[in-house]
Amino acid sequence: MTVMKNIYTSKDGDSALQGLTADEIRAMETAFEGAMEYRRSLPERNARPTISLDEAAARFQGVLTDDGIAGRDVIQHMISNADGGLHQMSAPSFFAYVLGASHPVGVAADILVSAWGQNAGSAYETPAVTGMERAVCDWVIELLGLPAECGAGIVTGATVANTEGVMAARHSLLAAKGWDVEAKGLFGAPAFPVLIGADAHSAPFAALRYAGIGAETVRKVATDSEGRIDVRDFEKALDECSEPPLVILQAGQINTGGFDPFSELIPKVREKGGWVHVDGAFGLWLAAVPELADRLEGVADADSWAVDLHKWLNAPFDAGMVIVRDRAPLVASMSARGAYLPDTTKHWEPADSTLELSRRARGVPSYAILRHLGKSGVREMISRHCSLAERVASTLSKESGLQVLNEVHSNQVAIACGEGAEGDTLTKKVLERVQERGKVYPSHGVWQDRYIIRVSVIGYAMTENSVDLLTSEIIEAWRWVQETSSA
Numbered sequence: 001m002t003v004m005k006n007i008y009t010s011k012d013g014d015s016a017l018q019g020l021t022a023d024e025i026r027a028m029e030t031a032f033e034g035a036m037e038y039r040r041s042l043p044e045r046n047a048r049p050t051i052s053l054d055e056a057a058a059r060f061q062g063v064l065t066d067d068g069i070a071g072r073d074v075i076q077h078m079i080s081n082a083d084g085g086l087h088q089m090s091a092p093s094f095f096a097y098v099l100g101a102s103h104p105v106g107v108a109a110d111i112l113v114s115a116w117g118q119n120a121g122s123a124y125e126t127p128a129v130t131g132m133e134r135a136v137c138d139w140v141i142e143l144l145g146l147p148a149e150c151g152a153g154i155v156t157g158a159t160v161a162n163t164e165g166v167m168a169a170r171h172s173l174l175a176a177k178g179w180d181v182e183a184k185g186l187f188g189a190p191a192f193p194v195l196i197g198a199d200a201h202s203a204p205f206a207a208l209r210y211a212g213i214g215a216e217t218v219r220k221v222a223t224d225s226e227g228r229i230d231v232r233d234f235e236k237a238l239d240e241c242s243e244p245p246l247v248i249l250q251a252g253q254i255n256t257g258g259f260d261p262f263s264e265l266i267p268k269v270r271e272k273g274g275w276v277h278v279d280g281a282f283g284l285w286l287a288a289v290p291e292l293a294d295r296l297e298g299v300a301d302a303d304s305w306a307v308d309l310h311k312w313l314n315a316p317f318d319a320g321m322v323i324v325r326d327r328a329p330l331v332a333s334m335s336a337r338g339a340y341l342p343d344t345t346k347h348w349e350p351a352d353s354t355l356e357l358s359r360r361a362r363g364v365p366s367y368a369i370l371r372h373l374g375k376s377g378v379r380e381m382i383s384r385h386c387s388l389a390e391r392v393a394s395t396l397s398k399e400s401g402l403q404v405l406n407e408v409h410s411n412q413v414a415i416a417c418g419e420g421a422e423g424d425t426l427t428k429k430v431l432e433r434v435q436e437r438g439k440v441y442p443s444h445g446v447w448q449d450r451y452i453i454r455v456s457v458i459g460y461a462m463t464e465n466s467v468d469l470l471t472s473e474i475i476e477a478w479r480w481v482q483e484t485s486s487a
Helices: 022-040 053-060 071-082 104-116 127-143 158-175 202-210 231-239 262-272 283-288 327-334 364-397 420-437 464-486
Strands: 151-155 194-197 219-221 246-250 275-279 304-308 320-324 402-404 412-417 443-447 450-456
Touching: 022 071, 022 104, 053 071, 104 364, 127 151, 127 320, 127 364, 151 158, 151 327, 158 202, 158 246, 158 275, 158 304, 158 320, 158 327, 194 202, 194 231, 202 275, 219 231, 231 262, 246 262, 262 275, 283 304, 283 364, 320 327, 364 402, 364 412, 364 464, 402 464, 412 420, 412 464, 420 450, 420 464
Parallel strands: 194 219, 194 246, 246 275, 275 304
Antiparallel strands: 151 320, 304 320, 402 412, 412 450, 443 450
16 A cells, blocks of 8 residues: 655645544554564464574565555554564563563653653753653662762763763763863873773773773683682782773673672772773663662772663663762763754753763653562562572572582572583584574573583563563473484
């Protein structure tokens, strides 16, 4: 079905004053119905895509027609052709990577975000959105037990949050040496040392690249069997620093879920006059749970933190936060004002805390989820997931030949099969079997030089039944691999 070249012009040439055309209404209704049906059907869907990338691309690629197509038909085309090409990341069967499951209340709020169509870069232009995002920043800072005076920015996720934290640190450390990095750049700037754990996530290394410091200029500090920074090697590295350093610590190692010893390390950095940034993409959320917060003792003494909202809060993608103890270095490193923009005022401006000037109102879904769950709901969800991870580890450890390679510090479980090089082959076969069956979907990784099945318990709807299905699938696949390998 084709549509008119301009459906907004009436017969006499005047602009038609209407909110939505009939076709646009049908398109939105079709999208809402399709979204509802997808979420309702998640328990029955294969956990993984059932079509290849080539097949998926073939469904959507082709010649763009001269004439347009009715909106409802476009939406129905998308729904029909996406079928089989989606990972069910919002289902309690998805244990891969560390991905939240897009809480339905957040999804509902996200619909409003798109409908409102606000460019959320300016508080002056979007006071309602800014009001909600300010509340999110305040509530998250309070939940995580961080200083109330902290500044924060809503960003796409931990990669950008880490980048902004590093840039704020760069500003502060260079300003202390009399160098205005925002005005003069990095050419000719005095150097400062950077210390980071050898088992840190790739995101802070990317942040160092994006900030112009370089990922290979750092001193990688030795770590223990859980990926935590070794205190003795850290002290040695710190002693070698002739200038105040940038130190990047970790709350939630990607394979083990472990935490650097903040209470031991941060005071030592303070003595050197350095800046401590914490990559807390998912692990920082444990600070919200009184019974678990001692695992991060001392983390609130850092200078900046990165945390994802689309991980443990289960906000729809994408959403994260950068948090800085002293907001001034963050504003100094982020602000870039043009003459056409509103003047700087006493009010908190979103664009003064983020890299983006134009952006969607990505904090609004997190506002809805936090209001919906409340403090107790957030804490219950995090605590439940940590308990479920322990259940996974306990069950699998009882199966002969399966090994859990980590202590369960939070929500991550690293599993290996057999021993040595042969064990890596067996582990790959087990994971392939589990993923092919499609009832659950864990992902892969490498830990302690071993190929692993990595399990992340983080979806809002995960229960004992969810993880029991996961462990039964892994055990069944392990036994099947043993039988077929010996046949």
